[in-house]
Structure formats: structure tokens, C-alpha cells
Amino acid sequence: MFASKLVFEKGLIPVVVRNVDGDILMLAFMNRNALLKTLATGFMHYYSRVRKKIWMKGETSGFGQKVLEVRVNCENNSLLFTVKQEGPGACHKGYKTCFYRRILKSGGLSRVEKKVFNPRRVYKGNSVSE
Amino acid sequence: MFASKLVFEKGLIPVVVRNVDGDILMLAFMNRNALLKTLATGFMHYYSRVRKKIWMKGETSGFGQKVLEVRVNCENNSLLFTVKQEGPGACHKGYKTCFYRRILKSGGLSRVEKKVFNPRRVYKGNSVSE
Numbered sequence: 001m002f003a004s005k006l007v008f009e010k011g012l013i014p015v016v017v018r019n020v021d022g023d024i025l026m027l028a029f030m031n032r033n034a035l036l037k038t039l040a041t042g043f044m045h046y047y048s049r050v051r052k053k054i055w056m057k058g059e060t061s062g063f064g065q066k067v068l069e070v071r072v073n074c075e076n077n078s079l080l081f082t083v084k085q086e087g088p089g090a091c092h093k094g095y096k097t098c099f100y101r102r103i104l105k106s107g108g109l110s111r112v113e114k115k116v117f118n119p120r121r122v123y124k125g126n127s128v129s130e
Numbered sequence: 131m132f133a134s135k136l137v138f139e140k141g142l143i144p145v146v147v148r149n150v151d152g153d154i155l156m157l158a159f160m161n162r163n164a165l166l167k168t169l170a171t172g173f174m175h176y177y178s179r180v181r182k183k184i185w186m187k188g189e190t191s192g193f194g195q196k197v198l199e200v201r202v203n204c205e206n207n208s209l210l211f212t213v214k215q216e217g218p219g220a221c222h223k224g225y226k227t228c229f230y231r232r233i234l235k236s237g238g239l240s241r242v243e244k245k246v247f248n249p250r251r252v253y254k255g256n257s258v259s260e
Contacts, residue, residue: 002238002239014144024148026203027210039233070233071231071233071242072239073157073228074221074225078157078228079233098203098204099210101201102199102201103133103201103202103209107133109202
């Protein structure tokens, strides 16, 4: 199994999550068990460094991420997942992608995506992006 | 300046590098100075955790990465750069993208991109991806 050759730095590997339409949804971390759960179930599981536990994307919101393809980089220390994002979006702030703000040359920020859902309704007081 | 609000964990922030054509080229890390150099010069600079120094992509190979857009995620702890990759590719192994291998359901690996340059000629014995 190739997963045994991956480099988990302090137990974690960073993963890029790309939607099937090409949008980059998020960058997150997996530990080995989150990766194995992802490969076994076909749905994205991450490791939360804040809550110190594995969580499945969509377990609260219903907006899961179905795995379509997994790639590994040249150094075996990062992964690129292509997924089908279910529901309107991935970001716990109510956007399709977590990368909804652009850094301007002035040093300021510009929001470049529209809100696609109301996070208070979807997460019901949960402040995390499950 | 927004950069002052970014979260650098142990001095580093992970960055996703997307080519203007949509291909994900690499995932790398910047420290604050690498980010400031990138924003000031318009060309990607990274921090090498192995060599403990900032390097400019293309300084050896000539294959630089011109910054077109910078985005920040909802938690201010990762960045997404859209760049124009110069030359044939970004990967020090001779591929356009570092994510040139797919992990198969069997657990094996499949190379899904073609080699686009000879890394021995481009890096002249340098084993890193500068």
C-alpha cells in the first residue's frame, strides 16, 4: 500500500482539495487514520489540530466531499484530492471555497466570491466547518 | 498590511500554487520574509525547511513563477497563489506539476503526466527544485 510511504510530519500531511470544476476549496491536514478513512469510504476525512480528532467533511452540514482522484507530490509529503463538493460549498463561513478573499497590491483584502449559504443555519451554532 | 494578520505556525504558512491554466503545480511553505519577497518582486519565493533558507523558484532552473493573484483562506492560515509558470514545468523531477502520480484504489501508484524536461540538465547536479 503506497500510503505507508507517505511522509507525515509530526503525524500530519497537508492536502489540497480541488473541486471537480477546478476551484480550490481548501487546504487541510490529514493524519494517517484520516487518510485511510478517506480512501476506505470515498469521502474526505480530516484531522482537526484544534479539536484533536478526525472529522468527516459534511457530518454536520451535509455538504460532504466525494473523492474522485488522489495524487501525491514528488516528495511524498503532500496530497492533491479532486472531489465532488456536495451542497453549495465547503467553507464554514458560507462560501463555496475557503479562498474567497484576494490580497490586493495595496496590502488590503477584497472579497471575490459571493456567500452561497447561511452558516448559522447550516452549522446550528457549531463554529467549525463539519 | 494584511500580511501581518496571517497565521504563521512555527514561522511557516502553507501555500497552494496553481498555474494560470488551472493545474496545481505544488504545495510549499513560506515564512514571513519569503511572502514579503514574493509580494515585493512578483515572483514566488519559498522557505526551504531542509536547507533553512529562502529561495526563489527559478533561480537555478530559470523556470520562475510570476504571481498573478493571491488569495487567503477563511482562517488566515493558508494561501492560494495563481501564477504563470515559466518554462516547461515546476517539478524538480522534470514534470510540469509535482502532483504527477495518482494513488490507485489498489493502493499502487500510476504516473499520469509526461516528463517535460531533463532535470539533470536543468539543475546541473542540484537535487533541489530551484
